[in-house]
Amino acid sequence: MAHLLIAEARFYGHLNDMLLAGARAAIEAAGHTHETVTVPGSLELPGTFALASETDRFDAFVGLGVVIRGETWHFEIVAGESARGLMALTMDGVAVGNGILTVENEAQAIARADPAQGDKGGDAAKAALALLALKKRFASA
Template structure:
């Protein structure tokens, strides 16, 4: 049984509730335990996971958040840098499932976040577990 940290950016609470529900259900269905921490936004997710990983308490990580395109270049920075940070953690050997949605509008986010539709929170949790399996296979 793995211990998984879910790090969530709570900027859009109603959307994150759906992502979190999907991630928790996927982890519990697979027989794993989890803990959740909250950060303000998607840019903070890679840093939070990096800090949490130093203690060796968790076997895998799930990053959840929503970035909705606005009228400025900020969307590109947040979307790109959060993804880059998650990928850097993965390349450094941490099993991280990326559940940061980058969407044009709230309706797209709802479809992707809802466990009964896109279930991207569940997908991110399953991705983290898959990477953990690869890590265990080649450790």
């Protein structure tokens, strides 16, 4: 049984509730456990996982958040740099599922976050578990 850390950038609470429900359901359905922490925004997700990965408490990580395009470059910075940070951790051998939605509007976010529709929170949890399974497989080979 694996223990996962779900970190949520809770900028849009109603959207995060859906992402979180999907992630928790996927982890529990696979027979694993989880803890959840809240961070200020998506840019803080990679740093949270970097800190947590230095402990032996967690086997894998799931990052959840929603970035909706606005009128400034902030969208591009947050979307690109948070994804880059999560990918860097993955390249270092940390099992991370990226559940940060980058969308044009709230309707797109709902369609992707809702467990009955896109279930991207569940998909992110499943991705983290898949990477963890590969890590264990490669370690035992």
